Amino acid sequence: MLTDPMPTATAPRTADRAAPRWAARPEVRLAVLGGAVLALTAGYLLTDVPGSLGYALQKRSLTVLAMLVVATAVGVSTVVFHTVTGNRILTPSIMGFDAFYVLVSTVVVFTAGSAAFLAADPLVMWCVQVSVMVAFSLLLFRWLFGGRRRSIHLMLLVGIVLGTFFRSSSEWMQRMLDPLDFQVLSDSFFASMTRPDETLLALTAVLVVLGCLGVVPLVRTLDVLTLGEPAAVGLGVDHRRVVTALLVVVSVMIAASTALVGPVLFFGLVVANLAYSWAGSFRHVWTLPMAVLIGMVCLLGGQLVLERAFGFGGTLSTVIDFAGGLFFLYLVLRKGAR
């Protein structure tokens, strides 16, 4: 369909610079990315099978599912967080979530030793991680949003300070650890999607789906929130209630996915910002699925290249964080230059 609802002389100049007009439509771009995800999934599942295809499929589809869960959790929560806080650089991870995850693991190893850490039921570990992280974020949000209105900038600043505090506390404890304990611990800090625990994966998937179901009815309200709090209130949005609900969803989703695969510091930032520039629309109907699909392409593509081209696995997060860190610097410097 090429029907233009607004045939005016001054069309948006940026949209049709190089590509024909239909290629700039969000639906088309979403479909292209969806196709890419399907192709990558097929490539990952079906190529380079060492033994029985059935066995490989079973193992690999779990990995793909884990990636889908992580991409959804990180993509949706980052975009929502950006809209609610009115900025596009800081993410829950950068605010201290990941540092808190590291701290919780460190405390466990420090007090109980690596043997207990390894022996502990992953389900118990996961539940502890998720509940502690959700409790932490809700406490933070409640303290910052409850009662008198505080600025969102203060909240972000507090998050950064807390993140630094958690990181240095973890480092301090890690210094005093037995080298073997430290080895076990630092292994768990590299996000790995290749060998997910099936029970945890299912639990995380349920939480992420519930989170998405919570966001769907608010998709249009999120668009209004991009105008900022005063305008949103003027347009009849119950700002406090909506923002609190959205932040609960964000913290549950990000906590569940971090506890499943480990921290990926800059992943959300990369995915969300690419989604903003590729969606060609500010509307969350487009940016949210776009962020999820871009996340899938990054994870699947990255894993394929690492595993098949370079022959190692499990360190995808290092690559993502390296590229993501550079991208973060670029964003900060570009904003600063304005």
Next chain:
Amino acid sequence: MIALDGVTKRYDGQPVVDDVSISLGGEGVTALIGPNGAGKSTLFGIVGRLVRPDAGRVTIDGMDVATTSSRDLATTLAVLRQDNHVAARLTVHDLVEFGRFPHSRGRLTVADRGHIDQAIDYLDLGPYRSRFLDELSGGQRQRAFIAMVLAQDTRYVLLDEPLNNLDLRHMAEIMRLLRRAADELGKRVITVLHDINFAANHADRIVAMRDGRVVADAPAREVMRSDVLAAVYDTAVDVREIDGRPVALYYS
């Protein structure tokens, strides 16, 4: 009517709005004037439910602002704040569409589209409707925001310093627009103004605030007197009559 009854707001024990009881929103344009820090914006914030008062009650057409749902209020009262910075890239049309949110919750009906087109036409934004906001001049952008507020189709329209950062021509243009909206569309416009001469020439009624209190509330012509303005602003103001219109001179 917008009725304030004993409204007080303190910051750190210091009253910013001090026991204000006033009724706003009569026909036409009401201008709210006063020096910086007089409590004008806080008063607007309280009426627009952005600021919770420490004491007192605000009702809009009988609806208590503290207890009525935000959505119901948004179909009666539209508020345009001073700083309207939008992080995302929106077109004029996108922005004006938001004005229909209280009515349609984002699912536009044919009637909604009618209101949007009407608001865009009313502000002569037709040629710019698919332009991005960051591609517009200050005056055009301000008009786009006013179009959004008009598309909201409310009885009352509150504007906090709509002339900020505009040049002479655009200031006059915006004031004429507000006047027309009041006369032709029957909007009850209440606006904070710093330029008292615009208030004198375009408003029906002037409410003057100082130190959190209402110190004058009368038809524009009656407030435009040297002694009244000097007391409000604590500075010498000479009011002269030019072509039958009162003009304040404060450039001494």
